Amino acid sequence: MPMRHGDSPDADEPIDSHSDDGVPPQMTMHPSVGYSGMPMHMYPFAGGMIPTPQQLRSKRRQVKNACTNCQKACKKCDDARPCLRCVKYGIAEECIDSQRRERKKGVKRGPYKKRDGKDRADNSPDQESPPAPQTIAIPVATPSTSPPIGAYMTPAVGFPPGFYSQYPPHTGRPGEVPAYFPQFYIAQVPPPQPTADGETPAYPPGFYPAFVPYPQPYPPYMVPHQRPDGQMAMAAYPMYKAPSTGNSSEPGSSSKEQRATARTAGGREEEEEEEEEETGDN
DNA sequence: CTTCTCGGACGTTCAACCCT
DNA sequence: GGGTTGAACGTCCGAGAAGT
Numbered sequence: 120m121p122m123r124h125g126d127s128p129d130a131d132e133p134i135d136s137h138s139d140d141g142v143p144p145q146m147t148m149h150p151s152v153g154y155s156g157m158p159m160h161m162y163p164f165a166g167g168m169i170p171t172p173q174q175l176r177s178k179r180r181q182v183k184n185a186c187t188n189c190q191k192a193c194k195k196c197d198d199a200r201p202c203l204r205c206v207k208y209g210i211a212e213e214c215i216d217s218q219r220r221e222r223k224k225g226v227k228r229g230p231y232k233k234r235d236g237k238d239r240a241d242n243s244p245d246q247e248s249p250p251a252p253q254t255i256a257i258p259v260a261t262p263s264t265s266p267p268i269g270a271y272m273t274p275a276v277g278f279p280p281g282f283y284s285q286y287p288p289h290t291g292r293p294g295e296v297p298a299y300f301p302q303f304y305i306a307q308v309p310p311p312q313p314t315a316d317g318e319t320p321a322y323p324p325g326f327y328p329a330f331v332p333y334p335q336p337y338p339p340y341m342v343p344h345q346r347p348d349g350q351m352a353m354a355a356y357p358m359y360k361a362p363s364t365g366n367s368s369e370p371g372s373s374s375k376e377q378r379a380t381a382r383t384a385g386g387r388e389e390e391e392e393e394e395e396e397e398t399g400d401n
Numbered sequence: 402c403t404t405c406t407c408g409g410a411c412g413t414t415c416a417a418c419c420c421t
Numbered sequence: 422g423g424g425t426t427g428a429a430c431g432t433c434c435g436a437g438a439a440g441t
Contacts, residue, residue, distance in 0.1 A: 179411060179412065179434080180412080181412055181413070181431075181433075182433095183431095185433080190431080190432075192405085192406085192407095193432075193434085194432090195434085196432080196433085219414095222414075222428095222429060222430070223428090223430095224416065224417095226416075226428070226429080227417080228416085228417055228418065228426080228427070229427095230418085231417095231419065231425080231426060231427085232427095
């Protein structure tokens with residue numbers, strides 16, 4: 120069935136997803152950290168790692184199961200329930216996993232193309248295989264205190280100006296190469312330094328005080344954010360407004376959100392019924 | 402200018418097929 | 422039995438249309 124394109128609310132900015140069923144989080148940005156405007160799977164590249172145009176387009180990552188709203192809108196979902204998008208539109212209560220239909224069985228397949236298995240062994244795999252993510256082999260032992268470098272970790276070769284500036288540069292000791300880990304999980308943020316007048320603690324330039332390592336007891340789209348004045352504010356995802364506590368308005372009470380809710384509330388049920396019918400005859 | 406719609410590219414899954 | 426292949430199915434990017 121070609122997926123019906125739907126009537127869900129929209130207007131999205133890119134959002135991250137921590138999908139992946141136990142797969143170590145790849146180099147995706149946590150939404151609690153400022154979004155750079157790049158797709159979730161793209162990062163600035165460290166110096167010396169300027170990618171070829173081909174490498175620039177890294178793999179798109181998908182959630183395993185989009186919610187029904189995102190699915191109908193053909194928009195990016197995430198693994199959280201409610202997902203960011205539903206939260207944003209105030210339809211969190213309608214954020215449910217879509218049902219995957221069962222795959223057809225007994226589909227006959229033509230003869231396989233000859234897999235030149237042995238021939239392929241002759242070809243230098245470097246030429247055949249797609250360019251691997253550029254990973255620089257570092258001839259320096261990883262410090263024993265560091266987490267093991269997994270396949271998803273790419274050692275960096277120095278930071279170009281403006282990139283990764285919120286993370287401590289390597290110490291510069293002779294022979295030391297900064298190990299690079301998924302930045303949002305293991306970046307070490309130095310403690311705030313008291314200023315000269317001893318008052319407001321100041322973070323080093325570029326450091327963001329809201330860093331919270333996983334796991335954290337907040338929905339993935341919020342992190343506690345300590346403001347310079349010492350108060351805790353919710354560093355919310357840009358479009359998401361935390362429900363105002365004072366007013367009676369619930370999340371999703373904005374006119375736009377209400378519109379969205381109303382729109383999705385109607386029409387969708389009948390669509391779902393249709394879908395169920397379709398799945399039924401498999 | 403913002404928001405919505407949706408075509409289609411791209412990613413994921415998994416049964417059929419192939420190889421050892 | 423285990424690895425490989427490739428089609429089915431799913432996600433969601435991004436351009437253009439529609440709305441405000």
